Amino acid sequence: MGILDFIQSGGQSGAAAQGDQAKVAAGFIEALSSHPGGIAGVLESLKVNGLTDHVGAWATGQAQTATPEQVQQGLGPTGLIQTTAEKAGVSPSVVTSALAIILPMLIHHFAQNGQATESGNFGNLAQQVLGKFL
Structure with a gap:
């Protein structure tokens, strides 16, 4: 299952899980x-x-x-967990639980051999991903 398929399906059953x-x-x-630092900063922090x-x-x-831990x-x-929680309107614990599922897929698609891909590619794919939600 690819990232777009996963995110489109919500990764789990249930409307609440999909919505979060x-x-x-x-x-x-x-x-x-x-x-x-964008995705490169995330990779470095991890x-x-x-x-x-x-x-x-x-x-x-x-x-x-x-x-989540x-x-x-x-x-x-x-600070990305707190910022994400604020932007998403959910608690930091919801963010860490969701990112435990989503983050591996994002890294797979935005990093090759553990190095960040071009930010332009990230922007294009990010728009495709967000388009699935709107």
Whole structure:
């Protein structure tokens, strides 16, 4: 299943889960677009905060999962969790739970060999992803 299929389906059954994941995905993309370093900054934060193996697995499409605690560990210092929660209108715990599912797919699509792809590609794909929600 690709990222667009996953996000379009909500990743889980249930309207509430789908709605929260859609909100978090949109809020994360919005927060990331104004975050210093963009996706490269996210990758660096994840690596520096102990998730190097996860980033490597996700970048190559391996199905290594993350826990909400690992998302907090990797992204907490960046402020992206709080910013995403504010933009999405959900709690930080909802953000970490949703990003545990969404983040591996985003990394796979926006990073090759653990390195960020061009920001233009991110913007185009981000618009496609958000288009699925609107």
